[in-house]
Amino acid sequence: MKHEMISPNEHYPFKLFSFTSRNPDRLISTHWHESAELLYCLKGNLEVRFPQVTYLLEPGDTLFINSNIIHSSRSPLPNEVFVMQFPLHFLQEMTQNQYNEQFLFNLNPSKGQDSRIQQLLDQIFHEYQTQELAVNLLVKSQTLALLALLVKNYRIPLASQQSIKSLKHLDRLKQINDYVQENYYQSLKLEHVAEVFNYDPAYFSRFFKKYMGISFSEYVNTVRLEKAYYQLRDTDMTVMAIAMANGFFSVKSFYNVFKKNYNLSPQQYRKKYFS
Incomplete structure (x- = not known):
């Protein structure tokens, strides 16, 4: 965020x-x-x-x-x-x-x-x-x-x-999401981030979903996909290199998340829209 x-x-x-x-x-x-x-x-x-x-x-x-x-x-x-x-x-x-x-x-x-x-x-x-x-x-x-x-x-x-109820939580949400923006390329487990911000993991999961509208893992993947999108568009990096640079740690996980959101593989998307 x-x-x-x-x-x-x-x-x-x-x-x-x-x-x-x-x-x-x-x-x-x-x-x-x-x-x-x-x-x-x-x-x-x-x-x-x-x-x-x-x-x-x-x-x-x-x-x-x-x-x-x-x-x-x-x-x-x-x-x-x-x-x-x-x-x-x-x-x-x-x-x-x-x-x-x-x-x-x-x-x-x-x-x-x-x-x-x-x-x-x-x-x-x-x-x-x-x-x-x-x-x-x-x-x-x-x-x-x-x-x-x-x-x-x-x-x-x-x-x-x-939805105005979420306003009182904006400062904390901003801190959490600044952390995600700074560390998206690393392994961001929900349990680890909850510990960083002194939350019980189960409570943190519910809190994030309630006020962000998506689960924590979905949000992390959204941030990673946005970074990967620009690299697909603006660089000649391989799909494997883009996956590694954005925290997916395997081409398969990058492929699955990308196709779920874009209905095409990263290679197909690059060829169709950026060639």
């Missing part, structure tokens, strides 16, 4: 960008950020996983990820997604210090597609890169109109959001 720092775009008090993934099943491992995030799926699919629920975004779907909420994502199909990231202090200033104190936003694909929100997002997406003062002001006004719609129609009392 990585904590991401969000830097706003030039001329805006928030960050706007789009990303595309041409490789099915591209993984973005578990992470969190103080900034809230709005995802707008333009093409293809994006799967976003929280500890208690998973959403599959299709074209036209929107998803709001509240501040400090643990999540991960993958791309089952090639996609294009527009992203708006709002620093916490900006949202609090815009909502008279009520966001994250009195309410959160609850906007997800199960709510259906809101044509008013889609229209504003389409306008922002097509205009945000224009370097003209008038357009910059228009994008800011459209963003405030978007927030007004969220406040009016998609806010929920803070106490009713069950």
Whole structure:
């Protein structure tokens, strides 16, 4: 789990960008950020996983990820997604210090597609890169109109959001996952990591699964796969060397974990998408 720092775009008090993934099943491992995030799926699919629920975004779907909420994502199909990231202090200033104190936003694909929100997002997406003062002001006004719609129609009392219970554990989860990020290439047994952080192994297993949404071993493999993905893409290292460099300790274990997540062997995936 990585904590991401969000830097706003030039001329805006928030960050706007789009990303595309041409490789099915591209993984973005578990992470969190103080900034809230709005995802707008333009093409293809994006799967976003929280500890208690998973959403599959299709074209036209929107998803709001509240501040400090643990999540991960993958791309089952090639996609294009527009992203708006709002620093916490900006949202609090815009909502008279009520966001994250009195309410959160609850906007997800199960709510259906809101044509008013889609229209504003389409306008922002097509205009945000224009370097003209008038357009910059228009994008800011459209963003405030978007927030007004969220406040009016998609806010929920803070106490009713069950996943907020994980916030009190973020510091400890961050310590644990910093340890995984630093030691993923070694043998990371659950019992050893539990001992490092003074947990009973059985309790640690339940604790991690409850607040991360996946088991400890699954998370370690996710981190290893993310590291291996870049080496498959960016280097000429052999599959055996990549497996050894990322803590799998055998080609067979790397092969099994990779195929389970990507439905192809590492060799097949490299040949299909990176040749």
